[in-house]
Amino acid sequence: MARGLKYFFLGIFTGLLGVTIYLSPAGLWLEERFGLSALFQLRGAIKAPDEVVVVALDQQSATQLKLHVKPRLWPRNIHARLIDQLAAAGASAIIFDLIFDTPSDIPEQDEELANAIKRAGNVLLVERLDYQDSGSLNQLDGITYQAFIQEGATQLLPIIGEAAKARAPFTLPKAERVHHYWT
Structure with missing residues (x-):
């Protein structure tokens, strides 16, 4: 025992x-x-579903196309052509993780992108999630509390945002690895 x-x-x-x-x-x-x-x-590695295709806009793409390293600075007519080609190929959904919240240097390209988004009818766009705290702290029973925290999505450029089928905030942090989920 x-x-x-x-x-x-x-x-x-x-x-x-x-x-x-x-x-x-x-x-x-x-x-x-x-x-x-x-x-x-x-x-082990999980095979991606056959019906999903990810089109990566990376440094190699930028070099080959002789464009800026940051895809958000690429001419918007390139994104418009990509949408047209994906729609013609039968894509059921096109999701951009680029945030189109500022006008491009050439306004006609914003219109061209908006028109391509409307033609496709299945484009989803992400919005930047802004985080702002009040900067003031309150103490209660020896514990420090943040007064308030405000989160909200930064609005997209209206001509582009209104053309999309849907918009949603991009809630993942810009980090090498994401260890947590955000609700």
């Missing part, structure tokens, strides 16, 4: 130690740094 009780308490101690480490900042760092990576390695 004493041996069984010894193993019981060893199990309880080990479990409590694990929970304590996991809930600590160091434990969270270890989990994010090594635990999640290990799980993804064990799972």
Whole structure:
């Protein structure tokens, strides 16, 4: 009986130690740094669905097309031609993760992009999610609280935003790895 009780308490101690480490900042760092990576390695790569195609606008594309490295600075008529080609190829949805919130240097290209979006009828655009806090802190019972936090989507350029089938805020942070979900 004493041996069984010894193993019981060893199990309880080990479990409590694990929970304590996991809930600590160091434990969270270890989990994010090594635990999640290990799980993804064990799972292996997942094949993308055959009906999904991702068109990447990367540095290699920019070099080949002799354009700016940042796709948001590309002439909007290039995006318009891409939409027309994807629609002609039968794309059921076209989703841009570029934020068209400022006018281009050539206003006619904004109109050309808006017209291509309207013709396709299935283009979804993202909006930048702005985050602003009041900068003031309140203290209650020794705990510091933020007075208020305001979040909202930055509006797209009206001519382009109104042409889209739908718009939604882009809620992922610009980071190398995303470890959390945002509600």
